[in-house]
Amino acid sequence: MKSVYEGGEAEIVEKKSRFIATVRPVKDEAEANAFFAEMKKKYWDARHNCSAFVIGQKQELTRSSDDGEPSGTAGRPMLDVLLKEGVTDAAVVVTRYFGGVLLGTGGLVRAYQQAVSAGLDACTLIEKQNGMRLQIRTDYNGLGKLQYLFAQEAVPVVDTQYADSVSIEIVIPLERDQAIRKAITEKTAATAAIDEIGECVFALKNGELMFFA
Structure with a gap:
């Protein structure tokens, strides 16, 4: 199982919307929630701060939030990337600044997943x-x-x-x-x-x- 040794940040742009992914190592749910609150405060002017985390050697504890995006288009797809990559004890927030162009359900899922992948690429992962x-x-x-x-x-x-x-x-x-x-x-x-x-x-x-x- 992979863990985040050093967190990272990455940004993608999709049809003028900015998606900023911030990844952080976390030990428990309280630490993950504190990280989410920190990101919401930092990006207070963003339209959405969607989040997900995975904790435990068997990825047994998971949570995700769409934060106002259509149900199932952000938090869960973000979580799926963490699970698929075999990452644990990690949390991610993807901040979206709306660019004025609707992406549709499929477009949102792809954008949030691509942002998480880019965020993981910016991290130092260890096994x-x-x-x-x-x-x-x-x-x-x-x-x-x-x-x-x-x-x-x-x-x-x-x-x-x-x-x-x-x-x-x-x-x-x-x-x-x-x-x-x-x-x-x-x-x-x-x-x-x-x-x-x-x-x-x-x-x-x-x-x-x-x-x-």
Whole structure:
């Protein structure tokens, strides 16, 4: 599931109407509602400030508002974009300044969805994963084999300590935990020691490893 790490803003113009999409990460419904109120205050002179949010690891909590647009032409289509893109813990407001030309039902749906897509493109998105942190202890003969394995399997390395032996801390998605442990054992002929540090939630952002509470 994707999360918004850094929010963004984008604007599209459709038949002289301006659609300004503002996307923000949110942790709960109260935070989403506060964001909606903030946007309505900022764009107090706009015709509409339509909104939607998705919260929860399984996108279980959702809300949307047409804010005066014809029913089903704004809030729900905006929400559908968030759901389809697999985004969670995010809220979006699309502000519309009416350009004097009616768009019709289909035109409104397309415009609001395009605005949300543009807003998401302006954000920094990350994909949080449930993982297991492991400490691997090996001799120097096993080091190269493990480094090759981790590179081949795209296993993030948190830290490496060099002493009489080598200690490597890695993080693995939970669904790959057993498979990677088996591969470590096979590559080192069962000479590497594997210790659990504990479960975690992590993400990669431009190759940078990030952990979350």
